[in-house]
Amino acid sequence: xxxxxxxxxxxxxxxxxxxxxxxxxxxxxxxxxxxxxxxxxxxxxxxxxxxxxxxxxxxxxxxxxxxxxxxxxxxxxxxxxxxxxxxxxxxxxxxxxxxxxxxxxxxxxxxxxxxxxxxxxxxxxxxxxxxxxxxxxxxxxxxxxxxxxxxxxxxxxxxxxxxxxxxxxxxxxxxxxxxxxxxxxxxxxxxxxxxxxxxxxxxxxxxxxxxxxxxxxxxxxxxxxxxxxxxxxxxxxxxxxxx
Amino acid sequence: xxxxxxxxxxxxxxxxxxxxxxxxxxxxxxxxxxxxxxxxxxxxxxxxxxxxxxxxxxxxxxxxxxxxxxxxxxxxxxxxxxxxxxxxxxxxxxxxxxxxxxxxxxxxxxxxxxxxxxx
Numbered sequence: 001x002x003x004x005x006x007x008x009x010x011x012x013x014x015x016x017x018x019x020x021x022x023x024x025x026x027x028x029x030x031x032x033x034x035x036x037x038x039x040x041x042x043x044x045x046x047x048x049x050x051x052x053x054x055x056x057x058x059x060x061x062x063x064x065x066x067x068x069x070x071x072x073x074x075x076x077x078x079x080x081x082x083x084x085x086x087x088x089x090x091x092x093x094x095x096x097x098x099x100x101x102x103x104x105x106x107x108x109x110x111x112x113x114x115x116x117x118x119x120x121x122x123x124x125x126x127x128x129x130x131x132x133x134x135x136x137x138x139x140x141x142x143x144x145x146x147x148x149x150x151x152x153x154x155x156x157x158x159x160x161x162x163x164x165x166x167x168x169x170x171x172x173x174x175x176x177x178x179x180x181x182x183x184x185x186x187x188x189x190x191x192x193x194x195x196x197x198x199x200x201x202x203x204x205x206x207x208x209x210x211x212x213x214x215x216x217x218x219x220x221x222x223x224x225x226x227x228x229x230x231x232x233x234x235x236x237x238x239x240x241x242x243x
Numbered sequence: 244x245x246x247x248x249x250x251x252x253x254x255x256x257x258x259x260x261x262x263x264x265x266x267x268x269x270x271x272x273x274x275x276x277x278x279x280x281x282x283x284x285x286x287x288x289x290x291x292x293x294x295x296x297x298x299x300x301x302x303x304x305x306x307x308x309x310x311x312x313x314x315x316x317x318x319x320x321x322x323x324x325x326x327x328x329x330x331x332x333x334x335x336x337x338x339x340x341x342x343x344x345x346x347x348x349x350x351x352x353x354x355x356x357x358x359x360x361x362x
Contacts, residue, residue, distance in 0.1 A: 019310075027306045045305045050312040057316060064316055071310035078307045080251040080300065082272035083258070086279035087289050087297035102351035110344030118336035125328030131321065135332060139340060142311055143270045157314055158321065162333060164312040169337045177338055183345045188352060192345035196337050203304035213301070219344075221276055228269050 019070020085217040092214035110195035114139035134158040138166040170197025171204035186212040194219025247296035
């Protein structure tokens with residue numbers, strides 16, 4: 001006798017295979033759409049894949065933890081991918097070295113703007129303290145942001161969501177900001193998107209050009225370092241300022 | 244490809260060990276990236292295998308954010324309660340920091356360049 005469809009589902013949903021395969025399928029589909037639309041920023045593949053997955057998991061009543069047991073194999077690759085960023089960085093080293101001082105000044109100003117404006121606006125509009133603290137490190141790469149949020153008294157898993165949203169907003173919106181401000185240099189474009197929207201912005205920059213990608217990777221790495229060190233110092237001061 | 248992947252993992256492992264051992268607030272993979280960069284400077288560049296593997300992974304960097312991003316479903320309640328301040332703060336702050344960074348770097352880089360050309 002053949003097992004009922006429900007039994008097959010019970011078996012499959014208990015193995016990591018399903019979560020892993022679903023993640024890849026959702027991404028393949030999203031990337032196919034993105035490429036067909038000529039890499040249009042509004043069809044960001046992370047956003048589409050996440051929406052599709054949330055729909056499927058909600059409709060099938062699958063808990064996130066069950067899904068993540070499989071998807072963690074993809075998640076794990078964030079580590080080696082971060083190390084791999086050294087390679088495009090090295091390829092752009094000559095150009096980077098020539099403008100090191102402008103890059104560092106921009107990094108400091110951009111990083112502070114990202115954190116202070118986010119905390120200020122959210123607090124003034126009445127967000128809860130936990131949410132504000134989870135939002136503060138939104139512009140840095142996910143593993144750093146989650147660690148910083150925890151130290152500030154935010155919720156790391158909420159931070160992961162806000163970090164992702166920030167990445168998508170940056171990846172989608174950067175092109176329009178650059179058009180408005182008439183910024184054409186791919187090094188400048190890459191560096192700015194890397195400061196404001198970390199890995200997802202960097203992924204977008206790599207799809208535009210390798211030079212933009214390398215500068216974005218540099219900005220992302222440096223902003224991660226700077227934020228991890230500076231935010232725990234700045235936030236108490238900012239909080240007292242906002243009352 | 245396996246050799247390159249092993250190398251990336253070894254650098255990540257050293258990075259993690261240093262971060263834990265010295266109690267640094269910086270995540271291990273970021274330290275690993277710094278060390279890998281130093282190694283590339285010393286060895287004058289990656290070999291073809293490492294370059295190929297790195298390019299392959301980085302082209303699909305977006306994929307790696309999908310599992311954590313799907314965690315949005317754990318926070319529907321809070322997001323429903325606080326969507327307005329969070330959305331406004333997130334969108335304005337992100338676009339503002341892109342604009343400020345791009346304008347500043349554009350101005351500073353042009354100044355450095357023209358100074359270099361005069362010299």
